[in-house]
Amino acid sequence: MNKILTAAHWGTYLLSVEEDRITGVEPFAQDPDPSPIGQSFIDGIQHPCRVTKPAIRKSYLEQGPGAATDLRGAEPFVEVEWDTAFDLVSRELDRVRQDYGNQAIFAGSYGWASAGRFHHAQSQIHRFLNCIGGYTKSVNTYSYAAAEVILPHVVGHMDWLLKNHTSWPVLEKHCELMVMFGGIALKNGQINVGGVGKHSAKSGLRACRDAGTKFVNFGPVRDDVDAYLEAVYHQPRPNSDVSIMLALAYTLWQEGLHDKDFLQRYCVGFERFLPYLTGESDGQAKTPEWAAGISGLEAGTIRDLALEMARKRTMVTASWSMQRGDHGEQAYWMTIVLAAMLGQIGLPGGGFGLGYAGVNGVGHQFMDFAWASLDQGTNEVRDFIPVARISDLLLKPGEAFQYNGREYRYPETKVVYWAGGNPFHHHQDINRLLQAWRKPDSIIVHEQTWNALSRHADIVLPASMTAERNDIGCAKRDEYLFALKQAVKPVGEALDDYAIFSGIAEKMGVGDKFTEGRSEMDWLRYLHTINRQRAASFDIAMPDFDAFWEEGEFTLPLGHELIMMADYRADPDKHPLKTPSGRIEIFSETVASFELESCPGHPTWIEPKEWLGSPLAKRFPLHLMSNQPVTRLHSQFDHGKTSQDSKVAGREALTMHPEDARSRGLKAGDVVRVFNDRGATLAGLCVGDNVQKGIVQLPTGAWYDPVEPGVIGSLDKSGNPNVLTRDEGTSELGQGPVAHSVLVEVERFEGEAPRVTVYQPPEILRHLS
Template structure:
């Protein structure tokens, strides 16, 4: 058979997938041709800058073929050898015992009977389900779509995500500049052109743009930093590690001890106050509460002046370097880049990381944030774009199949979870092992600042503890904090049944009683836009040089007996008696697309 080429899209960019005799032979970036729209152009000092006529990929996408055919693929339904749903379950052996292959009928029968048993015995709140932070790309197959519709119709104890990529910005900077729509992260619109035309200095603090790529935007922005270098924009990197972008682009690398970034920031503010080099007009006319901050920096409250010498002992950066950095920053129109989307960075994901995030806002406010060339810009978003063109991301209600009854949305049947009990992802093991647990905030608090102060308790009064846990893709063992607790929770007899639906045999997959094998996005149909997440991160496609909407074509048949997530949930809904509601009256995969 001659080679076939299919379009698809991954978390790391859109691709052409080459298939020969039913097997993927290579994956490559998409090249644009004459039929595609022209590229945007930015003119600086008489020279036109415009991106190449192709898309780029994150490095890991080049290994997608290997991931599809990985020896760790879950190709068939499996059951733990010492798990008997009608007898001994041996939860203490989760993660230890091997598995035996079973049929889809047996797997779905066990799953559906256990769901019915737990619902009937304890109530729907005794069922909980949890997704990974990210998933295979595609609006129909994404976690908020096929998964969300199924469990909202079923009813379950939902688990709030924590903003693990930008904790400090979410819990800190929001209370500094009052901006919660992006969960604490700053806007990035049109800042590439602003930086190229107006900035003189770029400070990348806890930021490695060539590696983090705005999350989903591949290597689209790499050429921007080449242009900025050509335009003589000095680049300073502040990071304990001489990261990959710094190794290639840095004019100066400053390495504070891990966890000491806040002290460095306070010392910079001290120099500006002493030198009188901050923007008083902006501070007086566009900020509130500056005087208490000033008093703290000058040591009026605690008797400790936050001088460069004071910070040097904490950070390991010499007082002379701190002073030189502060003075150069104040003397030039400076863009500050803090992590993958302007408000990320490892400095915000450590103890008291919210203080660093708040200080980043303070520093740029002192220099007149929003003036030409002065802003918080990650250098990976903010390309020119036509915001009048809309295509939904997975975070948009219209971009997923859950539906809210709005006739503009793709689903007519509303799928709203009737269960009010909630859990917080970081507290999941403690909730299983040592309930009750208490916390403040709804996880992603993007509707109001006040959401951060809503109190929650698990279990809610009159609600059962979780008895059946459905894990959907990915693994937090090794990525979350104190993950030995996750193992202990999985092995607790309080969890009577665990289902895992996954593509690969991840660490958490090995904790399941029954495993449902899912296929990759190369083995199903879907649709999505390159890098467009929607929702709280709307217009994330501005991290790309082109806005590319991809019909993700099924390139090969699913490996083994794996199935698409949509098909698995459809079959399970059929066993549970709500297939018609789940499919919204019989919609197929293509109908949803």
């Protein structure tokens, strides 16, 4: 039996391998809080749902691009040889770029893909397409798209903020009060982009608690805060958090507890925001009583907390989920304004946080070291879409859209090329996506499994998994570098993305440009050489490639403790922010100049379109929280043991408050139908008071599995919440997803529930009849 190191976005593991099969999984010895998701390596790699050979949708193979697109998701596939698949892809890409231009190729390819630095699917596909003239891209992330757009107007870029968050040891020493909006969910901290050596979020938070930090949380789900923290829980009406923050700010102003000196020296625009806060500009003072009417909390609770925040060294945090709702930009903007009024930004243990444990690296103490990655080249196409506007791109060619103060147009799309990621997981309103998915001539995907993406494609190219290839594991905001050696042979005829694109590039006459004459191992040596050079600039001696490959890992020195924006506080003129004014912008002249009702020039309470305070709640009286799952990363390894063991009645678990279940005659273990005007899905019912009354929780990531494949509006069998979520932008500014502003109803499913079948392959033909 061999033991071979591998890595995933949720951790690093030693795989026990016998006769080319994975038989056991052990966490990395240095990891104090390993994720259980790693156990899915055992059955997830060698699973019946793996794609084992290139496959073409039957009508597409018979009739060519654009054939019977309404049968995507319903038709059988025909297996072909790799050379045939390479020919089909290369001919179609040549046809489209010559007849329509490269902007007609959309390759957002959003998703986490695999953890290795070289075999990173998005880098591979973007490099390949840039070799042939480029593609229409997507910008921002589903995780925090609204934040990425609003924050540069207010305080600075999201990536800069994430890597500069005050580290856990500083919070442990100095933070007296942590006020959380949306919690700090340890299940999210399982994950880190590129991998995890040591999970530190749990120990970091618990060390704060042991040192005396008091925790207060506003949120509908108790599990979003570790019970060990003994947090004070407030469960407001979902999407009402901005009103609560405004009322806290109003109390600080009313009591004279706002830091006037900080607001004058480090901020601009408070005097423009104050008339709104006091009600001078709109006739409504943002008092605790006003917020109580919106949120359902007691006014005294809000007032007392504001006074306590002013007395103590206070960290105000907002989860990433906070800005994934209607007008999500406002939640982050107001978080910063509230922290600015307290005047503790840049002080140890105070200020604000935007996504602690959103991934493990946020709050983790690390050295700011940029690991080498594959050069993607230059994209000659200027067209792009905001990441969550895929359906609009396909349904509205030529139409205008607003984004960050400018107007753009959606190009016509003939080819969708996807490698790494799964839009049938990430994207909202799957039934609308299905309608849009019929529009392109060709959909080409690299996939490891027969999930919804591959089932709705025309050309499916089987891709290998991390344990089936060689790579280097290294991550943002993590100190470890791992040699990831191939543990098992690829299943069937699966190839890595680099080999697939190399084959297509050769057919298209750009093989040398794409590969530069390097094999997989040549590229790993090349990237390691760059890493050694960068390490040397820090006076860090890194071993040569052969020694590193033999040793299996390398650890960077521990980075310094961070205090976010400490340099700015020390000297705002010497260390200005990357905002138009160089200061924290409580009022943004730039945003105001855009004249957007959906995002005015200062943080504002704007009522959501769909929430428990809207008229629609009479028909759909439950607010859906489609949060991140505990047992997988998004939809990755939903077919694996860890995820499958969590299913109820064979499908994703929906959690409901006991009173809501009782009033509907439901009990734990029932198969329930969750529905609204956009669609319906089946789930297995859990009953518990970890969710508040009026809330149901259905995690994302269950593979979409319609009763009638290819039929828009068909009942989903597996519990995918994105048949229910809204496909609209947070605002005309950010255009982020609004997955957390959704209403539903739940009822028992009568009769025999249809069997979940998505974890088995679709009908596959060995040849055309």
